Amino acid sequence: MTELPGTGSTDAANPAPAPTILCVDDEPSILSALRRLFRAKGFQVRVAEGGQAGLAVLAAEPIDLVISDMRMPEMDGVTFLEQVRQRWPDCMRLLLTGYADITSIMGAINRGEIYRYIAKPWDDNDILLIVRGALQQRDMVQEQRRLQALIKAQNDELKVLNFSLEVKVAERTAELNQTNAALLGANEQLKNNFITSIKIFTSLIELRASHLAGHSRRVADVARRLAQKLGLDNKPSQEVFVAGLLHAIGKVGFDDELLNTPLVMLNTAQLQVFRKHPARAAQLLLPLPELKGAAEIIVAQLERFDGAGYPEGLAGKKIPLGARILLVASDYDALQIGTLAQRKLAPSKALAAIVDGSGKRYDPEVVGALAALMGEAGPAAAAVQRPADTVRRVRDLLPGMVLARDLITPSGLLMLTAGHVLDEAVIGKIMDFEKSMGLRLMVDVEPAAP
Structure with a gap:
């Protein structure tokens, strides 16, 4: 000046x-x-x-x-x-x-x-x-113009960097480990260039797996729209949006197998590692007072409305509203890209799975807001009836049985699709999941051949 x-x-x-x-x-x-x-x-x-x-x-x-x-x-x-x-x-x-x-x-x-x-x-x-x-x-x-030119130049540099990273596929893991170490010491830079740093954070996991591309951005967008639908004013809506962008940064240290395995197929040890990623994210954000609100949302993102979540086992309205919104937004997109279940779901089926988990995994009020945003009819549209003569407990499953319906957890997560032929390995994984999550799953199978 x-x-x-x-x-x-x-x-x-x-x-x-x-x-x-x-x-x-x-x-x-x-x-x-x-x-x-x-x-x-x-x-x-x-x-x-x-x-x-x-x-x-x-x-x-x-x-x-x-x-x-x-x-x-x-x-x-x-x-x-x-x-x-x-x-x-x-x-x-x-x-x-x-x-x-x-x-x-x-x-x-x-x-x-x-x-x-x-x-x-x-x-x-x-x-x-x-x-x-x-x-x-x-x-x-004139200063505003200078800053705008500087921001454009920085964005152009980021585009070049992203392109370069896509070309160097063989070097991704090593580069991401270096970036993770650098992020721990990048707090001052984050304060000075808030939005740019957030974009760097959200790109880390998405560069590791192509199916994650755009996930954080979509989650952030849906989360903000849900917050606005529920009547939150600008500041908490913005905190929910930022939490959506940053909700997966705690996964930066995951190995490739854990990162690419759907949640419902994780074994007990992998689940223990997975459940720590919100706390890891909160630790990364702790030095930044500007992100305190977003960090509080992120750390509670795995809490369930029925109190069976992590890390505190909070229930109902004791869970921060931002975290209840983030869980719905994140799972709705994750169901569509295949990070929760073996199969990718169409948007309508993803919404039906969310609705099915209303009152259990999800806050019914937030689920209702999502249904309204997506133009769906509501909980009644997602009801699924099971024929009683084909319902089996997990312990009664046998190799060779064929699923008559999609296997969906009480929280609305798709585990296996209809027509899947069960074997010992799959049955073992279902048992591990049932035990680790404290669930009692009922499975629909085809009637036995005469």
């Missing part, structure tokens, strides 16, 4: 040049008075006795601000300031008038887009304040 005269310099070794002011008036006495006033305050001053002379000065050297009289022969102030706006739009424009001519003033505002108009005779202190205000506004606009 330009350091204005009389405001003190922030760099004594390299003081900023004094702004240059052009005064345009057909009265020499007015020009002399303005020149004395501004030079005494440290400004560089140029004068011109008319519009054409003023345009010539502007063409010859950079001018920061123009003060023009309204009534001048040959070219009035409105016409002059309009040409200044068209040819030198960054030059600030002030109108000096001794007439209460509203029409002319409006012309200067509309055609010349002036910053302010000043009535004759002026007060020296007032005109100095107006000039300094105009120059400060000009500097702020």
